[in-house]
Amino acid sequence: MRTESFFKGFGREHARAIELMRKGLLKEENGNVVPDDVKEELVARGLAYKQKGKLLIDPEYGYFLGIDIGGTSAKSMLIDFGFKAVAGSFRSEDRGSEINVFKHNLERALDGTMGSANPRRILGIGIALPGTVDPSHGKVLFTTNVQFLSGLRAIELLPRKFASAWADLPMKLEHDCKAAVLAEKLAGGPGHTERKESSIVAVTVGTGVSAGSYVNGSVIRGATNAAGEFGHIMVNGFDGRQCGCGKVGCLEAEASGSAMQAKWLERTGTKATVVEIAEAAMDGNIDAIELFKETGRWLGLGLSYIVNLMEPELITLYGGVSAAYDLFSESLNETLSKHAWPLANWKVERSMIGSEIVGLGAALVAYEHILGSAT
Numbered sequence: 001m002r003t004e005s006f007f008k009g010f011g012r013e014h015a016r017a018i019e020l021m022r023k024g025l026l027k028e029e030n031g032n033v034v035p036d037d038v039k040e041e042l043v044a045r046g047l048a049y050k051q052k053g054k055l056l057i058d059p060e061y062g063y064f065l066g067i068d069i070g071g072t073s074a075k076s077m078l079i080d081f082g083f084k085a086v087a088g089s090f091r092s093e094d095r096g097s098e099i100n101v102f103k104h105n106l107e108r109a110l111d112g113t114m115g116s117a118n119p120r121r122i123l124g125i126g127i128a129l130p131g132t133v134d135p136s137h138g139k140v141l142f143t144t145n146v147q148f149l150s151g152l153r154a155i156e157l158l159p160r161k162f163a164s165a166w167a168d169l170p171m172k173l174e175h176d177c178k179a180a181v182l183a184e185k186l187a188g189g190p191g192h193t194e195r196k197e198s199s200i201v202a203v204t205v206g207t208g209v210s211a212g213s214y215v216n217g218s219v220i221r222g223a224t225n226a227a228g229e230f231g232h233i234m235v236n237g238f239d240g241r242q243c244g245c246g247k248v249g250c251l252e253a254e255a256s257g258s259a260m261q262a263k264w265l266e267r268t269g270t271k272a273t274v275v276e277i278a279e280a281a282m283d284g285n286i287d288a289i290e291l292f293k294e295t296g297r298w299l300g301l302g303l304s305y306i307v308n309l310m311e312p313e314l315i316t317l318y319g320g321v322s323a324a325y326d327l328f329s330e331s332l333n334e335t336l337s338k339h340a341w342p343l344a345n346w347k348v349e350r351s352m353i354g355s356e357i358v359g360l361g362a363a364l365v366a367y368e369h370i371l372g373s374a375t
Contacts, residue, residue, distance in 0.1 A: 013038045015371040021048055021057040022081060023194075030055050041160055045049070048083075057081045059100065062123040064370075065113070066363030069129035069146065069157070070207065076107040076113040077359040078122075079367075083187050085356070087113045099148050107159035110220055124170040124366035127154055128179035128358050130208055132226045138173045172369040177204055177228050179218050179361030180351075181212030186364055188353055197313040201306055202351065203230060204358075205299065206319030208244070209252040213310065238317075255298040257321050260291060278324040295321065298326030300335025303348065307340040307374065318351040318358075325350045 017034045021042075026034060028050060042048040049060045058314035059080035068075040071275055078087040085198035131143025131150070138154040154173040155163050173356060181202035189195045203211045206293045210232030213220040220227050231252030232245055240249030241259065253259055264272050267287055272280070303315060333348065340346060351357055 006086060008147065014042065017042055017055070018047070018057060018081070018371060021055055022083075024054065024056065026055045047340070049124060059084065060086070060121075062121050062361040063117065064366040065122055065125045066179075067110075067125065067127045067157075067364065068179075068358040068362055069106070069127065069149070070358070073196065074102065074109050075356075076106075076298045078113055078117055079360065079363045081367075083192065083360070083367075085360075085366070087115055087117050101269070102146075102148070103157075103159045106157075107162070110159065110162055119165060122166070122169060124172070125154075125166060125368050126172050126179065126362035126365035126367075126369070127157060127321075128174045128176040128365065129157075129211060130176050130204075132224075133173045133175055134259075135173055135225060138171060140173065166220050170366065170369055172365050174226060174362065174365045175210075175212065175225070176358045176361075177202060177210045177212030177230075178221070179212070179360070179365050180204065180318060180357045181214045182219055182364050183353060183357050183361035184351060184366070185214045187360060188316065188351060188357075190352070192353070195314070199310070199312040199314070200309070201310065201312045201315045201318050202357075203299075203303070203306075203315060204319040205255065205317055205321040206257050209256045209299075209302075211306070215310075215312075217373040225254045230302065230306070233302060233305060235298060250303040251298060255295050255302065255310060255321075257319070260295060260321065263291060263294075264288075274320050274324070278327060281324070281327050289327070290322060292324065292327040293331040296331030297335045299328070300332040300337075301339055303332070303336050304339035307336065307344050311341075311344045311346065313345070313347070315346065315348045316351040317348065318355075322350050327354040 013034055017026060017038055020034065043050065046058060048055045048057055059082040061081060063078045063080055063086055066077050076146065077085055080086050129143060129146065129149065132141040134141055140149050140152050140373035142150050149157065154171045155167065166334065181200055183201050184202045186194050198216055201211055202215045211228045211229065232250045232311055234249050235251045236254055237249035241253040243253035244247050244251035260274055260277060277288050277291060281292050307313065353360060
């Protein structure tokens with residue numbers, strides 16, 4: 001397979017050259033940065049080509065597959081060396097609550113993504129999901145929203161036909177928010193460019209609430225890779241709602257999409273999706289407007305903990321609830337201003353990447369894994 005030739009003799013200098021080429025910074029005449037023999041080898045392999053005194057990467061040399069396993073859906077996407085999507089992100093809804101149903105729906109998403117793509121050009125696979133994972137051993141340790149995946153290895157998450165075909169490919173498992181913040185850093189700027197900020201926190205507000213942090217070149221992981229369970233900080237411990245984790249008063253129990261749906265049912269006696277509640281708010285429904293304001297206040301309180309503890313340059317929001325950011329941004333920022341340390345600098349905005357952020361991040365996890373294995 002293509003991966004075998006890609007890894008053969010691959011080392012630190014090759015990884016450095018690829019990063020420089022990807023950014024358009026590798027010239028033919030700079031042997032002190034990258035040895036000439038390394039550059040010539042990359043050209044000979046077909047990964048690089050010369051143009052006007054520069055070495056540029058051939059983006060179609062190989063692809064990286066990203067799989068996003070969410071609380072209510074499974075998505076996948078394929079990117080090239082330029083971090084551009086070579087196959088649209090395919091989403092399979094109604095993930096189901098059993099492993100067989102889940103795999104069937106993931107197979108549909110992967111079938112759509114692969115389409116006419118050459119499977120032999122896939123160099124690596126990244127899989128991102130909500131919950132605690134062990135990236136070193138590629139195993140899901142615990143997840144509240146897709147509990148039936150707990151204990152499975154990365155290869156066991158794949159439908160049979162893909163697991164068999166990709167058994168020898170490098171595969172990396174990652175927490176969805178850690179994948180998302182990697183995407184935010186490497187491709188979250190205008191035109192999917194790298195962001196200049198050195199400290200970024202990406203917060204998902206969807207079925208659940210969680211966060212990933214990127215500081216000075218690294219994703220923050222914690223001692224056991226459990227860092228980022230932002231949804232399970234205590235914000236209402238005295239009379240709060242019970243969270244899916246079993247505790248009472250978690251931020252996720254107050255400000256997630258699931259929490260909004262539960263509150264809406266309690267207050268109106270009707271079931272509704274977050275999209276339907278947002279539509280009601282835009283139509284002037286007082287209950288819906290107040291529910292979004294309330295959600296913003298809880299999120300603002302939670303984000304004040306992040307600002308006071310870390311003071312990141314940028315906080316971005318993504319996930320289903322964040323699509324309605326205009327409905328709760330005012331209450332969020334008012335509450336955050338009230339509780340944040342007065343001398344702290346902070347900025348909160350909705351991610352420009354959109355709904356593809358975790359899938360893109362998962363693919364970038366695969367990219368970083370391959371380059372990191374050589375350093």
